[in-house]
Amino acid sequence: xxxxxxxxxxxxxxxxxxxxxxxxxxxxxxxxxxxxxxxxxxxxxxxxxxxxxxxxxxxxxxxxxxxxxxxxxxxxxxxxxxxxxxxxxxxxxxxxxxxxxxxxxxxxxxxxxxxxxxxxxxxxxxxxxxxxxxxxxxxxxxxxxxxxxxxxxxxxxxxxxxxxxxxxxxxxxxxxxxxxxxxxxxxxxxxxxxxxxxxxxxxxxxxxxxxxxxxxxxxxxxxxxxxxxxxxxxxxxxxxxxxxxxxxxxxxxxxxxxxxxxxxxxxxxxxxxxxxxxxxxxxxxxxxxxxxxxxxxxxxxxxxxxxxxxxxxxxxxxxxxxxxxxxxxxxxxxxxxxxxxxxxxxxxxxxxxxxxxxxxxxxxxxxxxxxxxxxxxxxxxxxxxxxxxxxxxxxxxxxxxxxxxx
Amino acid sequence: xxxxxxxxxxxxxxxxxxxxxxxxxxxxxxxxxxxxxxxxxxxxxxxxxxxxxxxxxxxxxxxxxxxxxxxxxxxxxxxxxxxxxxxxxxxxxxxxxxxxxxxxxxxxxxxxxxxxxxxxxxxxxxxxxxxxxxxxxxxxxxxxxxxxxxxxxxxxxxxxxxxxxxxxxxxxxxxxxxxxxxxxxxxxxxxxxxxxxxxxxxxxxxxxxxxxxxxxxxxxxxxxxxxxxxxxxxxxxxxxxxxxxxxxxxxxxxxxxxxxxxxxxxxxxxxxxxxxxxxxxxxxxxxxxxxxxx
Ligand code: SF4
Numbered sequence: 001x002x003x004x005x006x007x008x009x010x011x012x013x014x015x016x017x018x019x020x021x022x023x024x025x026x027x028x029x030x031x032x033x034x035x036x037x038x039x040x041x042x043x044x045x046x047x048x049x050x051x052x053x054x055x056x057x058x059x060x061x062x063x064x065x066x067x068x069x070x071x072x073x074x075x076x077x078x079x080x081x082x083x084x085x086x087x088x089x090x091x092x093x094x095x096x097x098x099x100x101x102x103x104x105x106x107x108x109x110x111x112x113x114x115x116x117x118x119x120x121x122x123x124x125x126x127x128x129x130x131x132x133x134x135x136x137x138x139x140x141x142x143x144x145x146x147x148x149x150x151x152x153x154x155x156x157x158x159x160x161x162x163x164x165x166x167x168x169x170x171x172x173x174x175x176x177x178x179x180x181x182x183x184x185x186x187x188x189x190x191x192x193x194x195x196x197x198x199x200x201x202x203x204x205x206x207x208x209x210x211x212x213x214x215x216x217x218x219x220x221x222x223x224x225x226x227x228x229x230x231x232x233x234x235x236x237x238x239x240x241x242x243x244x245x246x247x248x249x250x251x252x253x254x255x256x257x258x259x260x261x262x263x264x265x266x267x268x269x270x271x272x273x274x275x276x277x278x279x280x281x282x283x284x285x286x287x288x289x290x291x292x293x294x295x296x297x298x299x300x301x302x303x304x305x306x307x308x309x310x311x312x313x314x315x316x317x318x319x320x321x322x323x324x325x326x327x328x329x330x331x332x333x334x335x336x337x338x339x340x341x342x343x344x345x346x347x348x349x350x351x352x353x354x355x356x357x358x359x360x361x362x363x364x365x366x367x368x369x370x371x372x373x374x375x376x377x378x379x380x381x382x383x384x385x386x387x388x389x390x391x392x393x394x395x396x397x398x399x400x401x402x403x404x405x406x
Numbered sequence: 407x408x409x410x411x412x413x414x415x416x417x418x419x420x421x422x423x424x425x426x427x428x429x430x431x432x433x434x435x436x437x438x439x440x441x442x443x444x445x446x447x448x449x450x451x452x453x454x455x456x457x458x459x460x461x462x463x464x465x466x467x468x469x470x471x472x473x474x475x476x477x478x479x480x481x482x483x484x485x486x487x488x489x490x491x492x493x494x495x496x497x498x499x500x501x502x503x504x505x506x507x508x509x510x511x512x513x514x515x516x517x518x519x520x521x522x523x524x525x526x527x528x529x530x531x532x533x534x535x536x537x538x539x540x541x542x543x544x545x546x547x548x549x550x551x552x553x554x555x556x557x558x559x560x561x562x563x564x565x566x567x568x569x570x571x572x573x574x575x576x577x578x579x580x581x582x583x584x585x586x587x588x589x590x591x592x593x594x595x596x597x598x599x600x601x602x603x604x605x606x607x608x609x610x611x612x613x614x615x616x617x618x619x620x621x622x623x624x625x626x627x628x629x630x631x632x633x634x635x636x637x638x639x640x641x642x643x644x645x646x647x648x649x650x651x652x653x654x655x656x657x658x659x660x661x662x663x664x665x666x667x668x669x670x671x672x673x674x675x676x677x678x679x680x681x682x683x684x685x686x687x688x689x690x691x692x693x694x695x696x697x698x699x700x
Contacts, residue, residue: 377545392488393530397548400506404543 048121273297429676512675514541578648585615
């Protein structure tokens with residue numbers, strides 16, 4: 001199916017092309033990355049038509065498992081890039097979702113509806129339940145729409161959970177992973193060899209990403225904000241093409257390693273950390289670049305530690321998740337932010353979330369307070385998940401924030 | 407037209423150079439301009455039209471006429487405010503800087519001791535903390551999600567009370583028992599105003615209640631960044647005496663008197679930035695690295 005793109009999404013696509021061809025004209029690796037971005041959903045749809053198992057997947061920990069089963073995940077985060085106001089209207093008018101519902105939920109539900117109508121080949125959805133009430137509503141809606149929806153339970157590691165309680169969580173999680181596998185493949189039996197291979201791949205890619213982030217400290221403007229955002233997003237799902245994504249990271253390491261250090265460039269950059277989802281209002285990234293900011297720290301995608309390779313791979317997935325910043329309590333992510341602040345000597349934090357997400361707004365306030373007391377200023381940005389121009393005020397804020405740090 | 411000596415903080419007067427510089431602050435409702443030339447400060451104001459460039463050109467024309475400065479003698483222009491993105495001044499050197507930095511710098515030049523600013527405009531309100539040593543922003547917070555605490559809200563209420571926006575503030579000062587307006591949402595406040603009217607509450611008391619409700623919203627912003635004296639009130643709503651009164655009451659702190667209508671604070675800050683940009687190379691700008699950017 002060729003993607004049903006609204007005019008807003010077409011514009012977004014043009015922006016990506018512009019970033020590929022003009023802003024990153026100097027970087028073949030980033031150009032390749034943007035090609036993966038552009039083709040992701042279309043190619044997954046084609047693969048689905050040709051008989052490959054393709055699912056919408058909104059659960060980052062499951063990605064290695066999905067690949068190990070020979071399936072392709074299409075991350076929910078990509079829905080934002082292709083859906084516009086039309087999808088929101090479907091959710092608000094047809095499904096009667098209140099206007100103040102999170103734009104991520106409205107955009108995804110509306111976009112799935114529109115794709116169903118257009119004859120999509122991706123008719124299965126894997127999400128996580130209980131974590132987000134608006135999404136729970138969306139699952140019900142999508143089931144009625146005829147999608148095969150499966151949700152796994154959120155495994156939440158409260159602050160300070162250790163010892164036997166922690167081991168219990170691991171066992172529970174392992175069980176959840178088997179349940180998911182059954183929905184995905186029809187069997188609880190997991191192909192452990194294949195999963196191990198995926199874990200090794202993931203570790204390799206995360207190591208590559210760490211190298212890239214280190215090299216970027218010397219060349220903060222080689223990859224611009226939009227480029228780094230997609231590079232990080234890809235670390236979760238590889239845009240459906242693990243080999244090609246690996247080539248991007250390898251090529252970028254090579255590119256950055258070959259550059260001569262430009263001290264002036266390094267001095268000029270204002271090191272910033274981004275935490276939270278990726279906004280679809282690309283103007284935000286452009287504004288950061290134009291104002292001299294450089295996103296040198298990233299806290300959305302866990303890449304700072306490896307999956308254990310010497311244990312049962314299913315358990316490895318469970319332990320990786322429960323040890324990571326995604327374990328649940330906000331303190332785990334806070335630790336990662338702190339490490340990044342020290343690592344890049346951050347001058348400011350960008351806390352980004354979607355309008356209407358009450359979970360996100362509470363954590364952002366916690367972080368704001370905490371880092372404020374440590375002398376690290378932050379800016380709390382709320383944007384929309386679906387494509388569209390950012391509001392003037394959003395851009396004013398971000399620009400003023402960077403002016404303030406300059 | 408005024409003498410710079412009378413307006414600018416004496417401690418900073420020597421940093422104002424002889425370069426002819428213009429600051430244009432294109433707000434959502436009103437465009438404001440400041441021109442600095444020959445030791446004098448000129449101001450101009452005009453409603454913001456649909457096309458920002460036209461508004462900017464109109465302001466510039468007014469400033470040039472008043473000052474008798476020839477366009478080609480302008481050393482630099484800085485644009486700021488809601489409409490700044492669209493500005494272009496051809497061969498004359500120009501930059502855009504956010505209104506947050508400009509309000510901070512403008513207020514600093516009016517009173518170098520200023521450390522907090524409340525800026526209420528047509529579309530949003532902001533609380534800004536300023537470094538008194540440099541005039542740079544230390545922290546800011548902005549309410550832009552709804553009309554509460556903005557000029558738009560006051561305008562709406564004025565309309566419901568059959569008053570002009572100017573009359574609304576003056577009316578509020580006549581209140582003897584300000585009405586209790588609990589809602590800070592423009593939609594609900596509207597129905598509250600209608601029911602207060604129906605109960606026979608005077609326009610003065612309703613107006614005072616509305617100003618207090620708006621000021622509460624702004625106080626919440628200020629509390630988040632921490633109020634430190636001196637405090638300046640800038641932006642389009644700053645010359646509304648009802649709002650000044652409500653803010654002073656709620657913040658428990660007097661608003662500093664300065665010698666320029668603070669509706670021009672942003673434009674003055676932009677003009678100061680323009681002077682700095684005119685007389686320095688990018689390298690020398692140092693602290694004002696923002697001027698090196700697009
Ligand atoms: S952004 Fe928040 S409300 Fe929206 S889907 Fe995510 S968790 Fe749920």
